[in-house]
Amino acid sequence: MFGDIMGMMGKIKETQQKIEETKKRLDTVLVDEQSNDGLLKVTLTANRTIKSVDIDDSLLEDKEQLEDYLVLVLNKAIEKATAVNEAELGAVAKDGMPNIPGLDMFS
Template sequence: MRDIMGMMGKVKEMQAKMEQMQAEIAELTAEGKAGGGLVTVIISGKGELKSLKIDPSLFREDDVEILEDLIVAAHKDAKDKAEALAAEKTKALTAGLPIPPGFKLPF
């Protein structure tokens, strides 16, 4: 019985830490660039687009497709960085816990 109570206490502690971690991740920002910096995107830890900067040299009618591709690439770059930051925070929180490989947190 003592083991169950101890385990329940650890679960509550873990839950509180997860909530704090999720709040911290939401506050993170990540910057992605494409085209050698011609397009820059900043996203939140939740993946929400916060800022988009486009070099004026890309504002030519015949470059619209290139611009569209660069925006998508910059967003992907920023998203990958935000996910890596979130994974680092999650790894630090769950260090030492017996979590199966491939198990995604938060629940």
């Protein structure tokens, strides 16, 4: 039994390391989003760090419209990045968890 516990602890530590490696890799995964008319484009990492914002000059004439565009496009981009992030980290965590009867957190 003690050997089983040590084996599980080793597996958990290995999984934690894989999760950290995945988080670093997600800094290099880019998510692009744009407004329907293409006047505003943003790029984020899968860890939800904004990398670039491209604003068409026509949006600079109307502050309120630009703010609306930023809110909509950034929220869509963050939603996409979060989905990628959760899928990647969830897959690593699920694969690395020891099989403990009754503990079906990732099923």
